[in-house]
Amino acid sequence: MTGDTHYDLDILAELAEDLLDVDTARQVREHLAVCDPCGEQLADLAAVREVLAATPTPAMPMGVALRIDRALAAEAETRRSGGVGLAEAPDWDELMRDSPWERPVEVPEPARLGAAEAPEPVRLGVVSDDGTIVPAKRRRARRPRWAMPAVAAAAAAVVVGATVASTGLLAGGDGTDGGSPSPVVALPTHESSHMAKPAQPRAYALTDSGHNYSDQELRQPLEGFFGPAPIVGGATSDAADVDKCVSRVASRTDLHTYAVDQGQYNGQEALVVASWKDKAAGRLRIDIVDPFNCKNLRKPTLGRW
Amino acid sequence: MNSPPETPSAAERPAITDAELLTAHINGDPHAFSEIVKRHRDRMWAVALRTLGDPDEAADAVQDAFVSAYRKAATFRGEAAVTTWLHRIVVNACLDRMRRKSVRPVADDELIEAAERDTPLPDQTVEREVSMEVSAALKLLPNDQRAALVLVDMMGYSVEDAAQVLQVPSGTVKSRCARGRAKLAPILSHLRNRTDLNRVSSAKGAELRDG
Secondary structure, rough: OOOOOOOOOHHHHHHHOOOOOOOHHHHHHHHHHHHHHHHHHHHHHHHHHEEEEHHHOOOHHHHHHHHHHHHHHHHHHHHHOOOOOHHHHHHHHHHOOOOOOOOOHHHOOOOOOOOOOOHOOOHOOOOOOOOOEHHHHHOOOOOOHOOOHHHHHHHHHHHHHHHOOOOOHHHHHEEEEEEEEEOOOOOHHHHHHHOOOOOOOOEEEEEEOOEEEEEEEOOOOOOOHOOOOOOOOEEEEHHHHHHHHHHHHHHHOEEEEEEEEEEEEEEEEEEEEEEEEEEEOOOOEEEOOOOOOOOOOOOOEEEOO | OOOOOOOOOOOHOOOOOOHHHHHHHOOOOOOOHHHHHHHHHHHHHHHHHHHHHOOOHHHHHHHHHHHHHHHHHHHOOOOOOOHHHHHHHHHHHHHHHHHHHHOOOOOHHHHHHHHHOOOOOOOOOHHHHHHHHHHHHHOOOOOHHHHHHHHHHOOOOOOOHHHHHHHHHHHHHHHHHHHHHHHHHHHHHHOOOOOOHHOOHHHHHHHHHHO
């Protein structure tokens, strides 16, 4: 070995996986025996496995588990009502394609019908680009009740809190349990007007203080900032946007959203979303998100009410 | 959803196998499938989250997959493990999503969120950093390489199991892993000497580490 020929990572990785032919493998091994840099590379490769193996894999968040339970419950409902074939979305066949467990003969005809009616079964994901669920508009009609005092709102937050986190499930469920042929797909346009479900109360108090929050202020009791601002009532499109972000945040945190303030963070438009982490102790989790994409503008932090 | 205590559901009979549960589900036991979900959702979530790198997408994919499995249970043929079958469906759902649209880039905070949810670790900062770097690095890989690495290196499956899940020959899994690792090596090499790496988080990790 002359010392100036090294093997690249691909070759070394293949060596490690025993993918090289015998001759090449021997050459590389001989080289490795005398070449420190290549030995280092090999160690880097081993480290990749180690790092990947050591990376913690989180448990499924409760919100997601709940959402799946609901989807399956809706599915069971469909099954009971005999709507199995009809409700079959083409998506599933797509998903199961090439699966060795599939018996092609048994693919039911209705699945194809579904395909014809709903060429874009992707909608099953329901979540649009910004992560919201389509029927946000359904909640329009009955906003005035929001002019309730914060305390009452807090009570509501406890009771209804979970629904905020699960807006997604509702959408998923609605699509399937009606036994309609193209689940979930048709929600946005015609349904919003006449299908409006009993409005779900907004489970948090929404204020619009316009306050420009700083990191330091976030460490102080939030009531001082949220409290004085009037509760926003009515169903503005603004409020719907806020709702989107709030449910987005709630699905990330699995906490009950308590209060939301429209303001600024370091001069940038922001929603300050306060959710109970430990209600008894008055501990809140504070998410600062931008109101357009619902992206966190800073690390979520712990705060007090 | 909760069954009365006097009629123990399948969930409460611990000795029952996945395959038996699936059969029970096919035969109309309303609780059988939720038990399967309960048993496997964390793994499925982990696979989806790591493969897609996005909690929202992962949630959609896992939901799609479980609903799909629910519907298609009758087509399951006993020759493979139920878990393999489920993994296959989840991985398919993920690959499907990735194919349909390029999954949007994820803000770091979401990854932190995803990583820290339900896994309160005493020393989060380091692990969190590592987790974020790993997620970011995985995104740089082609889908097939990432899927292989997630199963083999992260989830600790044997190459043979991963091959079954991914529906490709073992040699293909090996070469995808090899190519993936070769791409990741320069990116992750700085984590190599991190002390915390010795504290491998799982038995399978330790196994890998110790060869």
